[in-house]
Amino acid sequence: MTEPQAVDLSIEARWIVPVEPHGVVLEGHAVVVDGDRIIDLLPLADARMRYVPRERVELGEHVLMPGLVNAHVHNPMTLMRGLADDLPLMRWLKEHVWPAEARVLGPEFVRDGIELAIAEMIRGGTTCCNENYFFPDVQAATYRRHGFRAMVGLPVIEFPTPWAASPDEYFDKGLAVHDDLRGDALIGTSFAPHAPYTVSDASFERIALLSDQLDLPVHLHLHETADEVADSLRDHGVRPFARIKRLGLVNERLIAVHMTQLTGSEIADCATHGVSVVHNVESNLKLVSGLCPAEALLRAGVNLAIGTDGCASNNDLDLFGEMRTAALVGKIVAGDAAALGAASVLRAATLGSARALGWGDRIGSIEAGKQADLVAVRLDDLETQPIYQVISQLIYVAGRHQVSDVWIAGRRKLAARGLDGLDTADLVARARRWRERIVGA
Incomplete structure (x- = not known):
């Protein structure tokens, strides 16, 4: 039996919308990432047999979609x-x-x-x-x-x-x-x-x-x-x-x-x-x-x-x-x-x-070989219930406040709504100073 492959990350989501193929919604699947790239998109049971991730992220009531x-x-x-x-x-x-x-x-x-x-x-x-x-x-x-x-x-x-x-x-x-x-x-x-x-x-x-x-x-x-x-x-x-x-x-x-x-x-x-x-x-x-x-x-x-x-x-x-x-x-x-x-x-x-942008071979869909630019959206709020069609729910009901996690090139930039490497208080303070300069100029 083939030994499971060690990888950096496996993201398991209730739903995955890969965008390519068009209009497809996958349930009970995982996206496997190594380095900055997606290496696999497959059913959850198969992912757990084939890969040993250094980090596993379980998103029980989320949609995982391309950034x-x-x-x-x-x-x-x-x-x-x-x-x-x-x-x-x-x-x-x-x-x-x-x-x-x-x-x-x-x-x-x-x-x-x-x-x-x-x-x-x-x-x-x-x-x-x-x-x-x-x-x-x-x-x-x-x-x-x-x-x-x-x-x-x-x-x-x-x-x-x-x-x-x-x-x-x-x-x-x-x-x-x-x-x-x-x-x-x-x-x-x-x-x-x-x-x-x-x-x-x-x-x-x-x-x-x-x-x-x-x-x-x-x-x-x-x-x-x-x-x-x-x-x-x-x-x-x-x-x-x-x-x-x-x-x-x-x-x-x-x-x-x-x-x-x-x-x-x-x-x-x-x-x-x-x-x-x-x-x-x-x-x-x-x-x-x-x-x-x-x-x-x-x-x-x-x-x-x-x-x-x-x-x-x-x-x-x-x-x-x-x-x-x-x-x-x-x-x-x-x-x-x-x-x-x-x-x-x-x-x-x-x-x-x-x-x-000329980057269609690099980003824009969840496919093996593409960069791991990924976004998780929570759909368990009462405002997004019940769910009949996942993609329709993303467009007509969900809002940006429901984005929970974000990865760019395999690196996590947002975790449970918390930003990595950006001081929000400092950003707000600087924005207010610029307002004073612009209004007072």
């Missing part, structure tokens, strides 16, 4: 949560956000905002994010220090900021960050041009060339509002999507964020060229930016991801809330109660978001 992947964030902006609410996008940006950033933006602001965001994300079941902000070197160092998985955007914008003074400097400093992060186990890089209305044709052409040479994603706000489309028609003679297509950016590396204003031909183009679309439903609702045709994108075969956007416009990093809103709004937009079903929304927030 959520937030496909669009501006995490330093957690420090601007609630700064300017109930305003349309351009007034919000020009009259409040950009002036506040001009006063306080710097390495310390970025570090403290990201640390606050990491704590919030872990407690909400998010194990990876796609970042779009300034000082990517500080971002990367902060995420790495806390063992959090992140795609760090290399910002490009035409006006000067404390990070860079000119387009050339944005590129030079961004490429230096990319070189420093080559081969990092947790941190990747993308190009992050802000938006068509803040980036020139010359910069977009340079990004297209470098993205192709370096095989880097391009993380771009696109077709966020009707005004953006109208302004592009006035200034460039074409819609923003057509403009960036002409400049060579419509391909499988494009992470198109918002996409609330789409024609049928643009949806078909996204499918044909492998574009990923990030749905940010709550931010879009709050800023009245428009409604992404998420179900139409899925039906066309477009990879759909989910993001929260930044805390200054959402105002949280709660992907459980985002999934529920996406499912409900998606039905109204499609005029179909079956649209954006629970399993499809969960897939978008896990494997769909992972694929958008």
Whole structure:
């Protein structure tokens, strides 16, 4: 008889939702982890015969699922949560956000905002994010220090900021960050041009060339509002999507964020060229930016991801809330109660978001060989009883406060709601000090 294999960890859960295969719920199974990887997913009895774990975690009334992947964030902006609410996008940006950033933006602001965001994300079941902000070197160092998985955007914008003074400097400093992060186990890089209305044709052409040479994603706000489309028609003679297509950016590396204003031909183009679309439903609702045709994108075969956007416009990093809103709004937009079903929304927030980042072979589902980014959700509260369909319960009933345990790359980051390596009292104190600086500046 073969001797049982020694491994680092076995997680036994009442239910396991692997995401791949789609819509499957397993009962009485275990996920076996060695090092940073999942090595097996099998019935509990078989797991106990085949493996001897150094640690066994028994989750009697929990769902074990892949870590959520937030496909669009501006995490330093957690420090601007609630700064300017109930305003349309351009007034919000020009009259409040950009002036506040001009006063306080710097390495310390970025570090403290990201640390606050990491704590919030872990407690909400998010194990990876796609970042779009300034000082990517500080971002990367902060995420790495806390063992959090992140795609760090290399910002490009035409006006000067404390990070860079000119387009050339944005590129030079961004490429230096990319070189420093080559081969990092947790941190990747993308190009992050802000938006068509803040980036020139010359910069977009340079990004297209470098993205192709370096095989880097391009993380771009696109077709966020009707005004953006109208302004592009006035200034460039074409819609923003057509403009960036002409400049060579419509391909499988494009992470198109918002996409609330789409024609049928643009949806078909996204499918044909492998574009990923990030749905940010709550931010879009709050800023009245428009409604992404998420179900139409899925039906066309477009990879759909989910993001929260930044805390200054959402105002949280709660992907459980985002999934529920996406499912409900998606039905109204499609005029179909079956649209954006629970399993499809969960897939978008896990494997769909992972694929958008180019990391679908690494995270987003519970499969042997993938990284052990895992989340346990308690479903024994009276508010989640009775349970008929587990995935529906996760989307329509459960909340982030029911996340009990989180692992990233096999390392436990949350245990029975307790954070590892983050001092919550200190995070709150620093956030309050930043509020005083921003309000008093």
